[in-house]
Amino acid sequence: MHAPHHLCIPEQSLGEEMLRLIKWLFILLLAALAALFFWGYTPDTEAAQMESKYGNSASRFAELEPGLRVHYRDEGKQDGPVLVLIHGSNASLHTWEQWIAILGKDYRVISLDLPGHGLTGTNPAGVYDNASYVSVVDSLLAKLNVDKAVIGGNSMGGGVSWLYALEHPEKVDAVVLVDASGKPNARSGEMPLGFRLMRMPVIKEAVRFIAPRSIFESSVKTSMHVQSKINDKLIDRYWELNRYPGNRDATMKRFSSPKSMAPGTKxxxxxxxxxxxxxxxxxxxxxxxxxxxxxxxxxxxAKLVIYPNVGHIPMEEIPEKSANDVKIWLDGVAAKTPKV
Incomplete structure (x- = not known):
């Protein structure tokens, strides 16, 4: 028996159908991308406007290398022991403001925006790993004539702190690690949305241009367990400084470099x-x-203090308690240090 003629579909028709389908899929993809850009496109913020909004009377800028202009603050008791505070990934020196208000009564506190963060922006060398951050911290301290200090940091800044202590042991009196990076293959429970997007192929390229405030709100809420400390001003700070010229490109480079976090070993x-x-x-x-x-x-x-019901950023979630713990500990360290 012969097959019915209506079941025989010419190959040419199949090819045309496939082309039509591909064409429509392409149109739908373009429409989806257009909608995504319409929903989430956010340009860089304006540098001068950000410096006016997020700088203060203590803000200074140091050119550490040609084109590398680092925002820092040198506050507190100028003849006191020096405490250097280093922020975490996608944060800024503002994360330490409440600590500085407390610890600055007894310590000279130096904080800075690492390259690719805050009001510092681009590193012309295009390098944004922990080793380069150690070099930046050391250059700044040399410029400020600081020979020895307590080095402290949160998250990525904690990783920079212990690496600095290893590379410059003669310049470090003590180390403060606040939810610090460093353990190889440490897996977290719930990665903030912004961090997850940065790790996705193709999607991460779009994040250069698409950074709606809602992503930063979600990321802050994932990072901070004490939700009562989260407000519009805080979310805006993370959102706007992330879009300071050069910071998004720097973030892309950091997240695409497997060695940027410099994992340690015991x-x-x-x-x-x-x-x-x-x-x-x-x-x-x-x-x-x-x-x-x-x-x-x-x-x-090491002395270990674990805070119940606190998340990744204790200095913003429980500033008074965490700063006072640092002060009591540093007072104890000073009491045990032989006087020269």
Missing amino acids: ERLSAIKVPVLILWGAEDNLIPVTVAKWFAEAMPQ
């Missing part, structure tokens, strides 16, 4: 012999509290 960290204070939020979604214990095991001289 053997490596054990070389740090100065006093260490480890502060950690028990509800940290980015770097789990198990990492705090890992750091404490690597450095037996």
Whole structure:
């Protein structure tokens, strides 16, 4: 028997149908991209406007290398011991403001915006890893004639802090690690939406242009467990400074570089012999509290403080409690330090 003629579809018709389908899929894709840009396109903020809004009377800019202009603040008791504070990924020196208000009564506190963050913006060398950040911190301290300091940092800034202590042990009196990066393959429970997007192929390229405020609101709410501390001013700060000229490109480079975080080992960290204070939020979604214990095991001289019902950013979630813990600990360290 012969097959009915109406079941025989010419190959040419099949090809035309396929082309038509591809054409419509392409049109739908373009429409979706257009809608995405219409919904979330956000240009860079204006540098002068951001410097006016987020700078203050203590803000200074130091040109550490040709074209590398770093925003920093040198505050507090100018003849006191020096405390250097280093912010985390996609944050800025503003994260330390409440600590500085408390600790600045007894300490000279230096904070800075790392390249690719805050009001510092682009590093002409195009490098945004922890090793380069150690170099930036060291150059700034040299410019400010600081020979020795307590080095502290949160998250990525904590990773920079312990790396600085390893590379410049003669310049470090003590180390403060606040929910610090450093343990290899540390997996968090719930990565902030913004961080997840930065890790997605193709999507991360769109994040150069698409950064709606809602993404930053979601990321802040994931990072901070104490939700009562979150307000519009705080979300706007993270959102607007992320879009300071050069910062988004820098973020792309950091997230695409597997070595940018400079993971440590217990053997490596054990070389740090100065006093260490480890502060950690028990509800940290980015770097789990198990990492705090890992750091404490690597450095037996460390004092470990874990805060219940606190997330990844204790200095913004419980500023008074965490700053006072630092002050009490530093007073104890100073009391044990032999007078020269």
